[in-house]
Amino acid sequence: AYSGDWSKLPRNAMSEQSGADGGVMIPPALSSQVIEIVRNKSQVVNAGALTIPLTTAGLTFAKQTSDPVAHWRGDLQTIVESQLNLDEVTFKSNSVGAIVVMSEELLMDAPNAGQLVMDSLAASLALAVDAAALTGNGIAKPAPIVSTAGVQIMSAVGTLAGYAKFAEAAGLLWAANYLPTALLLNGATMAKIDALADSTGQPMAPLPSWSTYQHLITNQLPKVTSKSDAVLGDFSKYWFAMRNQVMIQMERTGTVGTTNLFTDLGVGIRAWMRVDGLPVRPDAFVVMKDINV
Numbered sequence: 001a002y003s004g005d006w007s008k009l010p011r012n013a014m015s016e017q018s019g020a021d022g023g024v025m026i027p028p029a030l031s032s033q034v035i036e037i038v039r040n041k042s043q044v045v046n047a048g049a050l051t052i053p054l055t056t057a058g059l060t061f062a063k064q065t066s067d068p069v070a071h072w073r074g075d076l077q078t079i080v081e082s083q084l085n086l087d088e089v090t091f092k093s094n095s096v097g098a099i100v101v102m103s104e105e106l107l108m109d110a111p112n113a114g115q116l117v118m119d120s121l122a123a124s125l126a127l128a129v130d131a132a133a134l135t136g137n138g139i140a141k142p143a144p145i146v147s148t149a150g151v152q153i154m155s156a157v158g159t160l161a162g163y164a165k166f167a168e169a170a171g172l173l174w175a176a177n178y179l180p181t182a183l184l185l186n187g188a189t190m191a192k193i194d195a196l197a198d199s200t201g202q203p204m205a206p207l208p209s210w211s212t213y214q215h216l217i218t219n220q221l222p223k224v225t226s227k228s229d230a231v232l233g234d235f236s237k238y239w240f241a242m243r244n245q246v247m248i249q250m251e252r253t254g255t256v257g258t259t260n261l262f263t264d265l266g267v268g269i270r271a272w273m274r275v276d277g278l279p280v281r282p283d284a285f286v287v288m289k290d291i292n293v
Contacts, residue, residue, distance in 0.1 A: 041126035043218040044133045047182030048235035054243040054276065060090045067177070089278060091241035094141050096132075097272030098124040101256050104265040121271040125246065131220040133238065133277050134184065134231065142277030145231055145238065150282030152176075159292045160192055163207040169232045169286040170209045178234040178284045182214040185230035186221045188293040228293050233285035243274030 045051070069082040098121050107113050132141040145151060152172050157165050166183065173180050185193075196204040213232070221229050251268040252261050259266045279285060 041123050042129050043184055043216045043220075044130050044235065044238060045240070047184060047214060047216055047233075049133070049238040049240055049277070050236055051240045051242055054091055054093055054241035054274070057093045057243070058090055059241065060088050089280060091239075091276040091278075093243035093274035094276050095272060095274050096125060096128050096141070097270060098128075099256060099268060099270040101259050101261070102267050102269065104252075104267060107267055117269055121248075121269070122246070125271060125273065127220060129240070129275065129277075130218055133240075134218070134220050135222070135229075142240070142275065143279065145233070145279050145282075145285050146229060146287050148279050148282045151279065152283055152286040154286060154288045155290070157288050157291045160189075160196065162196060162204060163193075163210050165288065165291075166232065167207045167209050169288055170212075172286050173232065173234065173284065176283050178237070178281075180213040180232050181235045182216055183230060183232045184216050184218050184221060185291075186223050186228040186293065187217045187219055188223050189221075189228050189230055189291050190215065190217050192291075192293055223293055226293055227290045230288040230291060231285055232288065234281075237281040237284035238277060238279045240275055240277040243276075246271055246273045 042049075066083060066085040068084040069080075071080040071082070073079055100117060100121065102113065102117070110116075129142070132138075132144065134144055135146050136142065136144045138144055138147070154165070154169055154172075170180055198204045221231065247270075249270045251270070252266070254261055254268070256266070256268045259268075261268055
């Protein structure tokens with residue numbers, strides 16, 4: 001990973017990658033590192049979501065909405081027709097970005113400044129992607145699982161007395177021919193599960209299905225008035241479409257917020273990418289609503 005002093009990147013190399021507005025483009029190798037950090041920090045990606053290239057500003061893909069059925073037949077008998085229903089989905093290149101300002105002195109004096117900035121910008125992008133994919137409004141951003149039509153809903157889960165509700169959610173997916181890859185849940189919900197005890201006060205043994213999928217904490221499923229939602233699903237049925245790698249730019253002129261980068265000896269560092277996403281098989285997800293935390 002790049003951990004050197006960004007201010008000492010060779011000036012001739014930087015000028016070769018200057019943007020149209022005069023900003024300096026960080027080398028593509030560093031951009032590739034940042035996108036990998038974004039992937040690693042995104043819990044939706046860790047849960048199994050797929051990433052496909054978005055080669056134009058908008059791209060239409062086919063998605064399968066039902067499965068064909070195979071039938072046994074005898075000699076010279078007709079194969080029974082079944083339906084493979086397809087629909088189209090269109091991905092758009094929505095933009096998400098973050099910008100930070102540092103002083104020239106800090107960038108010059110702190111040998112770990114580059115790594116810290118890279119990690120923090122990547123984490124910011126990953127949180128934004130997760131929030132959009134889980135609970136966003138779908139306007140100029142990826143489609144959220146919790147409010148997409150066709151997602152399975154368990155209403156008013158309430159207080160967790162054991163693991164039965166999670167087995168019930170898994171059963172809904174099994175009945176629809178999906179195998180859950182992960183449960184995404186708020187940290188407070190995970191703490192409630194971790195504290196479950198049996199009648200003797202010993203830690204409660206989970207049901208067998210609990211160990212068949214990942215349990216990933218994300219506070220992008222927020223806690224609201226002592227309640228939170230959780231999502232169990234086959235996350236390979238959520239697709240992200242990436243228009244470009246993470247673009248990283250450095251600026252030493254202009255204004256960011258109240259900081260004049262030139263007169264205040266500041267450096268603005270911007271990271272942004274274009275991405276869309278949606279659940280291509282909404283019934284591959286179960287939203288467990290209103291868990292008491």
